[in-house]
Amino acid sequence: MKDKLTQRLLAALAQAQTDGALPQLTPPAIVLERPRQPEHGELACNLALQLAKPCRMNPRGVAQAILERLGDAGGILQKAEIAGPGFINFHIQPGAWLAVLPQILQEGPDYGRASLGAGKKALVEFVSANPTGPLHVGHGRGAALGDVLARLLRFVGYEVHSEYYINDAGNQMATLGRSLLVRARQLGGSGEEFPDNHYRGEYMRDLAAEYLAMPSQAAVLDMPPDLAVPLAAAWAGDKILQGIKDDLGAFAVGIDTWFSERSLVEKGAVQAAFDELRDRGLLYESEGALWFKATAFGDEKDRVVKRGNGEITYFASDIAYHLDKFRRGYGMLVDVWGADHHGYVPRLKAAMSGLDHPAQDLNIVLVQMVNLLRGGQPVAMSTRAGEFVTLKEVVDEVGSDSARFIFLTRRSEAPLDFDLEVAKQKSMDNPVFYVQYAHTRVKSVLKKAGEAGVPLPDPASANLSPLVLPEEIALARLLGDYPEMVLGAAQNLEPHRVTYYLHELAGAFHSYYNSHHILFEDPPVTTARLVLALAVGAVLAGGLTLLGVSAPEAM
């Protein structure tokens, strides 16, 4: 609808210029908005306000010149009027909104698909937690966000892959190995203290017990630390990573590539990145360390890439890693990070800029913490003691659908309250059930229609003119908004727009359903309303699919 009207407006504007009623100017982007006040029509345009100044005319005069040449815009306009300071308000023929219904039913799951990405390759990296312990709820939020971002970008035309970066090269792996060995020796009765700053979670005891149970591995305990620690670390890391893969799988999160930091180091990628930076004069030595000139690209201080003791920093391998992503042909990178890493953003962008990859090609989405509640009361979690609620526990308790949807009900930068009791409820309090219930209602109507022998309409030829109620036109308008909403969510990397939209659509349908009957009306009315209900069901299903949430037939 907006597209149609935009075309007509541009044509009318051009005509006005040819006629000499308006000066020759390149027109601004046409912005059509939904006014809040019904008396202001269904769409409004500020074109005349924008043109008034460059044309040196008063806005209402500009509007008049355009309107005179717009006519009824090919039959879609009921009336158009100039209002306020110079808004043009459009009253659309109610029936014109209904044209989207057969389109939705014809396109089905593809309704809303776009070609914004034009096949450009995009890589979405998320979670990327160290394989030193199971994923917790915070990781779950990042996982839901990253997974849906990947789905959204794919839907609007990018070639998308998802990736998990495994931090398996740093000294935290050695810490993991030592943690396992100490726990194993304790089980053997060594009576030693558990060292500070090691992984003291309960899962380490379980791992240690499993480790000891394997005779071939138990021999490692007698080896000197230099040999034992890497072996123990590798074993524990693999074990924990497998658990992470299982947990993400149960959470309907698909990861295309598991990318090992160690592999990057081993193939010399970090050295290669150093060489490139050095060639550009962006590295220098000072105080025994090697520094990157981050200040040359907007960071507030220069950053160490190789320490005085010869070890590379995490930052160094991250430069190599992101360079590798670009080298693999991805023109758009999306990283999902915990918000506590936000101070790290400028330096990575600086490094990429220094290597000729514009900062805007590296999109970093920051995700805030999750406050876990049960019945309104905070659930105690202590990372220090290694006691946290895992993603698996949450998914097991409330289900993947509920957890995913609720994780996406807030902007990622805003902290999220996640109440386990609410997430389990089957009521209005729980937005995912509210939306899924709307979908099952559509399915239920169809089932009933089948039982009652009511024929299903052919969307292509059905007569929709019986749809005259304001609620019906409003539903059609809302359905027509879906493609634009999806595009906006993808462009701005904001999946929460989808959850909000679905909640609104579900609400509009629930309300309609409660006050009007779809079946058992005059046959032409029933036919038309079935088309509307089918379209609502299709869009609800499409939106839920984008979120990786099921659209059940019955609940």
Added chain:
RNA sequence: GCGCCCGUAGCUCAGUGGAUAGAGCGCCGGACUACGAAUCCGUAGGCCGCAAGUUCGAAUCUUGCCGGGCGCACCA
């Protein structure tokens, strides 16, 4: 001290420079003898943290304050 994020109804939060700022929860009061009441309808509730500025127009952009969170490593 410096930087980033946030400040919108009692609570949790939407709101890509537009007209009289929205939703859910909570409170109170209503609606099933036809498609699922896991729903719906109604009432009440606001100096959009404060103050300047930008312009036809600001919750939105700029600056300065106030308040909260998080960062400020040769950790990851």
